[in-house]
Amino acid sequence: MATEIExxxxxxxxxxxxxxxxxxxxxxxxxxxxxxxxxxxxxxRAYLTIKGVGRGVSRxxxxxxxxxxxxxxxxGLCDRPPLEKDRYTVKHAGAxxxxxxFLGANAGLVLAEIELEDEAQPFERxxxxxxxxxxxxxxxxxxxxxxxxxTWRQASS
Numbered sequence: 001m002a003t004e005i006e007x008x009x010x011x012x013x014x015x016x017x018x019x020x021x022x023x024x025x026x027x028x029x030x031x032x033x034x035x036x037x038x039x040x041x042x043x044x045r046a047y048l049t050i051k052g053v054g055r056g057v058s059r060x061x062x063x064x065x066x067x068x069x070x071x072x073x074x075x076g077l078c079d080r081p082p083l084e085k086d087r088y089t090v091k092h093a094g095a096x097x098x099x100x101x102f103l104g105a106n107a108g109l110v111l112a113e114i115e116l117e118d119e120a121q122p123f124e125r126x127x128x129x130x131x132x133x134x135x136x137x138x139x140x141x142x143x144x145x146x147x148x149x150x151t152w153r154q155a156s157s
Contacts, residue, residue: 004051004061005119008139010130011110016099021086024100027078031142038142039066039074042087046071057119057134080145093124105148111139 026040038049046068052060066074075082084103089096095114102109111133114123133139138147 002061002063003058005058005116005121006113007057007116007132007134009112009132009134011099011112011128012130013128016088016090016097016110016112016126016128018088018090021088021101024085024087025075025082026141027075027080027082028142028145029074029078031146036142039071039078041068041071041075044068048074057116083141083145090126092126095123097126102144102149105150106144107150109144109149 022043024040024042026038028036028038030037034053036049036051038051040047040049046066047063048066048071049061049063051062081104083106085100085106086103088099088101090099090112091097097112097114099110099112102111112126112129116123137143138152
């Protein structure tokens with residue numbers, strides 16, 4: 001079984017902004033608590049991803065490349081408009097970080113993720129890393145598609 005071990009952090013500053021980003025568009029065919037089914041277009045490639053229930057920072061994940069045209073059709077089947085973000089890949093101290101700068105209704109949100117080999121794996125924190133939000137469901141992409149970051153600020157005003 002494929003397992004994703006991932007930690008997620010808020011980001012501050014702009015030192016993470018390195019290289020050219022890849023534009024991601026993704027939507028959810030299922031956001032059930034037991035599983036999410038996501039379709040993603042990343043540049044000129046597309047993927048179908050199924051994720052199971054998380055345990056700690058680990059969860060089952062199965063990802064398959066699919067034809068770009070199929071992904072476009074599948075995005076049309078999603079119940080919400082696609083989530084859009086620019087993804088930067090940043091190398092730091094031997095680790096690869098994916099930094100997502102969200103667009104549209106989630107503009108202003110920047111998150112960094114690191115995938116690990118095991119839950120106890122140590123890593124060096126870049127200076128631009130802020131608070132860890134791994135266990136905060138508001139920051140799950142599937143939840144950002146239904147409760148965008150922009151609405152949080154409006155609700156707290």
